Amino acid sequence: METHHEPAPIELGMLAPEGDLPVAGQAPRRRADAQRNHERVLCTARRLFAERGPQQVSMDLIAAEAGVGKGTIFRAFGDKSGLVGTILGDDESPLQDALIRGPSPLGPGAPPLDRIIAFGEAYMAFLESHLDLLLASELGLGVRFAKGPFQLYRTHVSLLVREALGDSDVDADYTADVLLTPLAADFFAYQRRGRGRSIEELCDAYRCLAARVLSGR
Amino acid sequence: METHHEPAPIELGMLAPEGDLPVAGQAPRRRADAQRNHERVLCTARRLFAERGPQQVSMDLIAAEAGVGKGTIFRAFGDKSGLVGTILGDDESPLQDALIRGPSPLGPGAPPLDRIIAFGEAYMAFLESHLDLLLASELGLGVRFAKGPFQLYRTHVSLLVREALGDSDVDADYTADVLLTPLAADFFAYQRRGRGRSIEELCDAYRCLAARVLSGR
DNA sequence: TTGACTTGCGGACCGGAGTCCGTTTGGTGC
């Protein structure tokens, strides 16, 4: 796995192809101890999050267990949601890859509605398995929308919406945002836990929703 | 103005018609000093929130300015979002009233799609004027869905969706939830501030969305 | 090696939310 970002904290872009150096030329190289700490923290955090849930794990605890100072974690990941986001990012990239290069209907080739539905279902599977982490990574208000992965999904769905609706005068960007909200962690958590919906129900409902929303006009 | 709730904190139901006593019979009466403090806090908080925005106002500051102890505020309102919610609740009740008893198309009488659109537009006006408070009241993750006012809106829209779709096998509750998400504070804030959309654009887009989502089948 | 330079370290520190509990005070029956 490529490790990300060096200078300022706050990252998890995912959009950049690979490598972890800014442009070309001479790489700013990352110091050996930094690299080691980065991995230690990530590994410790993964374990603790899995053991007791992200809400129950304080940054102090992660620092102590990983044997590093608190400042080190914050320099490397910006803040708690950055740390969670980095962990999520690793698990999320196969999906992102499948969207771009994978087989139909998730990848290119299928009609847009089918692709949107395939994406919705695939993402819901991801939601189901990473719900607590996702909830923890969206702590800030409205911050979700500014996050790296969201941009990719937004672009993806927006393109598909445009393709599906042709040159209708429907607002494609807005439609894409609306189609993404049922895939937001808090919405999904409410449906699953608050209202006791099953994943099958939610997939059905999403399929039906997408079809109606994209019914040309 | 009627003041709400007494025993436990956490309230802002708004659903109960009036008065602030549970049922009938002997009211548990609220002590005079409690009543006075309640009003002082509310009044001070309103002022400070308006002056510098809810994010910039700490509970300590409110307590100090209102001349009460911090514990007093937390006992009365549960937590910061409860305090914000109470303030919002006061401003929100005219809208809630209009939904139930007001003139068409907001109130009863108009076709369901028209009523949903009217609600959307009215609520967006409220969003526009109370955005920072609303953002502050949704701090917890997914807590929004559990909040008092949301239940009312959910029921309202859900009923209208059912009416609009007749006995189609579309999931009305889910559809209602989806129609409510563009009215969530974070979504709205993202559109307005992050993407620079105007209220008119958002109203248009919402109208169009509602029409497509409710296009019978 | 060694020295100069720079990157990264880490824990003391800060501010804010929310809790706890000993103390005060308003209501009520006498």
Added chain:
DNA sequence: GCACCAAACGGACTCCGGTCCGCAAGTCAA
């Protein structure tokens, strides 16, 4: 008026996320 008691008070305290900055350690040129 007085005594009693529950309701309410309020500020010290805890916990946690996040910052700061003096210091240690890695890197590189000579």
